[in-house]
Amino acid sequence: GWTTAGVIDEQVERIRAQVGDARVVCGLSGGVDSAVAAALVQRAVGDQLTCVFVDHGLLRAGEAEQVERDYVEATGVDLVVVDAETQFLAALAGVTDPEEKRKAIGREFIRSFEGAAAGLVARAGEEGAEVRFLVQGTLYPDVVESGGAVHGGTSATATIKSHHNVGGLPDDLQFELVEPLRTLFKDEVRAVGAELGLPEAIVARQPFPGPGLGIRIVGEVTRERLEVLRAADAVVREELTEAGMDRSIWQCPVVLLADVRSVGVQGDGRTYGHPVVLRPVSSDDAMTADWSRLPHDLLARISTRITNEVDEVNRVVLDVTSKPPGTIEWE
Numbered sequence: 600g601w602t603t604a605g606v607i608d609e610q611v612e613r614i615r616a617q618v619g620d621a622r623v624v625c626g627l628s629g630g631v632d633s634a635v636a637a638a639l640v641q642r643a644v645g646d647q648l649t650c651v652f653v654d655h656g657l658l659r660a661g662e663a664e665q666v667e668r669d670y671v672e673a674t675g676v677d678l679v680v681v682d683a684e685t686q687f688l689a690a691l692a693g694v695t696d697p698e699e700k701r702k703a704i705g706r707e708f709i710r711s712f713e714g715a716a717a718g719l720v721a722r723a724g725e726e727g728a729e730v731r732f733l734v735q736g737t738l739y740p741d742v743v744e745s746g747g748a749v750h751g752g753t754s755a756t757a758t759i760k761s762h763h764n765v766g767g768l769p770d771d772l773q774f775e776l777v778e779p780l781r782t783l784f785k786d787e788v789r790a791v792g793a794e795l796g797l798p799e800a801i802v803a804r805q806p807f808p809g810p811g812l813g814i815r816i817v818g819e820v821t822r823e824r825l826e827v828l829r830a831a832d833a834v835v836r837e838e839l840t841e842a843g844m845d846r847s848i849w850q851c852p853v854v855l856l857a858d859v860r861s862v863g864v865q866g867d868g869r870t871y872g873h874p875v876v877l878r879p880v881s882s883d884d885a886m887t888a889d890w891s892r893l894p895h896d897l898l899a900r901i902s903t904r905i906t907n908e909v910d911e912v913n914r915v916v917l918d919v920t921s922k923p924p925g926t927i928e929w930e
């Protein structure tokens with residue numbers, strides 16, 4: 600029968616057989632899949648693996664640290680961090696169309712990853728070993744949804760939104776793929792990650808889109824707006840965790856309506872700030888979803904805290920649309 604330890608042993612053997620003594624690179628996105636795939640490869644070939652983390656500046660509070668500090672602490676993996684916030688924000692300047700945002704982010708990601716990978720190839724060349732392999736955290740449902748070929752781009756919903764998987768790879772990079780999660784479902788991946796000793800915060804993580812907060816700001820993405828959204832999102836995540844709701848909802852995007860203002864009153868003063876939207880959803884596979892009936896007192900705490908703690912936000916609204924007709928993310 601299926602056991603976590605059995606899967607790990609089998610994959611470790613397969614990876615060793617495939618890779619030999621060549622060098623391997625793996626892009627980390629902060630998500631579960633790439634983290635577990637990298638940990639498996641590391642278990643198999645140790646320091647032949649180098650991970651690359653492109654920090655695009657569109658992550659939520661604490662997420663970059665989770666990769667740069669907690670993941671490295673738990674695994675001891677060799678990690679190259681590319682700080683690409685400036686390039687990403689430049690590419691997003693003036694862009695308001697959701698699809699254009701997604702494409703700009705995808706393009707920038709590939710550029711950053713290619714740069715880092717080329718640097719690694721050069722470095723490995725000096726050391727004499729060849730970088731021939733790229734790890735992808737492709738899961739079984741990804742394989743099925745895209746008809747067998749997964750390049751981080753296509754999925755059943757790709758005609759609705761261009762999904763960008765930050766674990767995605769440039770097509771013209773001459774790497775052979777290592778995909779140790781290809782036969783697994785998400786819950787199995789989480790079990791493997793836990794068995795490999797990854798931090799709970801990474802293993803139990805809810806889905807987060809590759810384009811990050813960039814598609815949760817309706818309007819242009821700027822550094823200031825990202826800071827506002829990051830602060831509101833941190834409150835929501837804290838309160839959901841505090842209320843023990845993390846496992847009962849699929850995810851809860853927080854969306855900043857950056858081009859909308861409304862009049863409010865706080866203390867003695869008039870405010871003219873932006874709304875944020877809470878989008879808590881329940882789902883099995885994200886293909887369909889229902890809005891989660893969060894307890895009213897939890898919603899009240901979230902609303903009070905956000906309007907008190909986050910300058911610029913003076914109104915909190917709740918999205919009560921199922922999918923379909925709404926999608927989970929607003930862009």
Ligand code: XMP
Pocket residue numbers: 756760761762763764765806807808809810850885886922925926927928929
């Ligand atoms: P939608 O908005 O299409 O989202 O209903 C369905 C699920 O997919 C996530 N999502 C993404 N994940 N890259 C990803 O890796 C993307 O570009 C992307 N867009 C949406 C979304 O968070 C939800 O879980």
